[in-house]
């Protein structure tokens with residue numbers, strides 16, 4: 001699959017609340033990559049993710065996932081999506097939630113325990129979600145997205161509220177999944193996560209500022225870390241606009 005794109009976004013423009021929130025965005029997510037979607041709060045990360053998952057009304061442009069238009073029915077079982085706010089039932093246990101999601105997604109019930117294990121919630125599997133911490137709830141949502149082993153995972157800020165050890169464990173899991181051929185698009189506004197990605201997409205005010213490998217973006221901006229690279233890109237854009 002090397003060299004092929006799992007997601008192709010072409011000149012995508014989206015309006016929300018009367019404002020342009022994505023402005024002619026063109027980008028790709030390489031198959032088998034971990035692509036980090038980074039940008040400040042309000043830059044359009046969730047909107048781009050929603051467009052890829054096919055739940056966002058778009059004004060113009062196209063989004064293709066695995067060669068099909070975003071939102072196609074056949075893509076439903078091929079994309080695992082974790083929304084920014086955990087979307088699981090508080091009055092069900094971890095395992096009950098996952099059994100329920102497995103049933104509606106047509107995933108095998110035997111996937112449930114593997115997904116619980118993968119997110120490190122084995123000792124909480126019979127606990128009600130209402131009794132879990134925020135980070136644990138996030139992981140239940142993540143486990144739900146893993147059911148059925150979809151080839152594409154789209155994760156909107158999956159590591160918010162997690163401690164460093166858990167964040168590291170989850171990133172290891174993302175790398176294992178990518179190693180087995182899963183394509184991951186992971187949004188974050190924490191720049192220190194960017195270096196864990198094979199490819200980066202930097203958004204600012206609804207526009208793509210840069211796309212490429214972390215090392216390439218650092219080299220291009222002559223910086224040592226991605227936070228500085230991001231700021232250097234903003235400075236050069238502003239200098240050009242003057």
Ligand SMILES: Nc1ncnc2c1ncn2[C@@H]1O[C@H](COP(=O)(O)OP(=O)(O)OP(=O)(O)O)[C@@H](O)[C@H]1O
Pocket residue numbers: 016017021039040041042043044045046047048084189
């Ligand atoms: N339901 C909505 N109605 C109107 N405008 C919205 C809506 N949701 C988001 N927006 C606007 O769209 C823009 C992009 O929002 P989006 O949620 O995509 O940003 P984000 O990069 O995901 O931010 P964050 O890091 O805070 O999650 C923001 O200016 C926001 O105010």
Ligand SMILES: [Mg+2]
Pocket residue numbers: 045046047084156
């Ligand atoms: Mg968001």
